[in-house]
Amino acid sequence: MHAILITSTAPYSGKSGLSLALISILAARGLNVGYFKPYGAMPVTVDGVLTDQDALYINKTLARPAPLEAVCPVVRTQALIESVLSHKEGDVVAAVRQAYEVCSAERDVVVIEGPSDPFQASALGLAAPDLAMMLDARVLLVDRLSGNDLPDASVCESRRLGDQLRGVIFNWVHESQADFIAGRVVPYLKSRGIPILGLIPQDTTLSSATVREIVEALNGTVLSADDRLDEPVETFMVGAMGQDKALRFFRRKARKAVITGGDRADVQLAALETNTRCIILTGNLPPSSLVLSRAEELGVPVIMVDTDTLTAVEKMERLMGNTRLHDATKAAKIREMFEHSVDMDALVQAFELDR
Numbered sequence: 001m002h003a004i005l006i007t008s009t010a011p012y013s014g015k016s017g018l019s020l021a022l023i024s025i026l027a028a029r030g031l032n033v034g035y036f037k038p039y040g041a042m043p044v045t046v047d048g049v050l051t052d053q054d055a056l057y058i059n060k061t062l063a064r065p066a067p068l069e070a071v072c073p074v075v076r077t078q079a080l081i082e083s084v085l086s087h088k089e090g091d092v093v094a095a096v097r098q099a100y101e102v103c104s105a106e107r108d109v110v111v112i113e114g115p116s117d118p119f120q121a122s123a124l125g126l127a128a129p130d131l132a133m134m135l136d137a138r139v140l141l142v143d144r145l146s147g148n149d150l151p152d153a154s155v156c157e158s159r160r161l162g163d164q165l166r167g168v169i170f171n172w173v174h175e176s177q178a179d180f181i182a183g184r185v186v187p188y189l190k191s192r193g194i195p196i197l198g199l200i201p202q203d204t205t206l207s208s209a210t211v212r213e214i215v216e217a218l219n220g221t222v223l224s225a226d227d228r229l230d231e232p233v234e235t236f237m238v239g240a241m242g243q244d245k246a247l248r249f250f251r252r253k254a255r256k257a258v259i260t261g262g263d264r265a266d267v268q269l270a271a272l273e274t275n276t277r278c279i280i281l282t283g284n285l286p287p288s289s290l291v292l293s294r295a296e297e298l299g300v301p302v303i304m305v306d307t308d309t310l311t312a313v314e315k316m317e318r319l320m321g322n323t324r325l326h327d328a329t330k331a332a333k334i335r336e337m338f339e340h341s342v343d344m345d346a347l348v349q350a351f352e353l354d355r
Helices: 015-028 053-060 078-085 092-104 128-134 152-164 175-191 211-218 243-250 265-272 289-298 309-320 328-341 344-350
Strands: 002-008 033-036 043-046 049-052 109-113 138-143 165-173 196-201 235-238 256-261 276-282 302-304
Touching: 002 015, 002 128, 015 033, 015 053, 015 109, 015 138, 015 328, 033 053, 033 092, 043 053, 049 053, 053 109, 092 109, 092 128, 128 138, 128 152, 138 152, 152 165, 165 175, 165 344, 175 196, 196 328, 196 344, 211 276, 211 302, 211 309, 235 309, 243 265, 256 265, 256 309, 265 276, 265 289, 276 309, 289 302
Parallel strands: 002 109, 002 138, 033 109, 138 165, 165 196, 235 256, 256 276, 276 302
Antiparallel strands: 043 049
8 A cells, every 4th residue: 555645835835636636636547545634724523523624525535435533533623722732632643543544444545635834733743754654655745936936845845854755746836937947946956856746837716716705704794796706706905095006906906806994985996997806895884885886787796894904814815825625626627737737657656656
């Protein structure tokens, strides 16, 4: 049985999506593929069992899903944090080993979804190097390089993981970065013995959220165009300037949400004159009748929330930074991009799946 531990250098690098894609591709090649997530950070309770949201979804896609209580044995909650800080967490390593035995039984290969950054779960002894050693897994590292910069994260992780690291995938590569990464970064890393298995391009539709999802995440009230809640939103902007500057500012991005104060009618009207999918009004302040009338005419939902702008921005960052796997169309797109951009033959050889 082979184990592939997929971990990443930073949160929101696309680790869950790539795990799902790899499982699907390997299963299509005739392998009996299992899935395991030792440590989850998106708690959800199903039938009295605490698990992780993404783990719950990915496990359901398997031809033979693992028992719900085994697929993600450790989930970060406030109760877990308190127990760790009080040295009362129990033997989580033993719990992970036992759950892994269940999920890996009679499998050809298990895709293990590891921590989202180099530090996550270190206090529990479940960081990537710990898991690789504990579960006898080889590591596939997902990196997301910021601009045309040095690949410090990949180099640092290669030192920590040593021979356990079998390949790196650069995900979410912007077109402006592609030549730099392919022409400069990849040869540099290969010269240091760090194998690069692929560069997956950026696709903003994968991290988009519908207006409805935004309403739910912000616990907002829809004031107009409630028949347009399924429109996709690819980015967001904050309006805190004058109307003239706002108009020029908002024209820079399409298919966006605009966050602004409920009392800023000038900014709201400027946003409505550009390609805006919804307007989020903070401070629980309703807009003017002029704004509502114009928004209804244009089919733009106006959402009123009771949080301040900073809190709304933080919630939007979490929402927009996380690709929601529960959309079958997005999952299929991620698999297509994986197959097109990753050298699967090299991956199979690196992880010894051909033996």
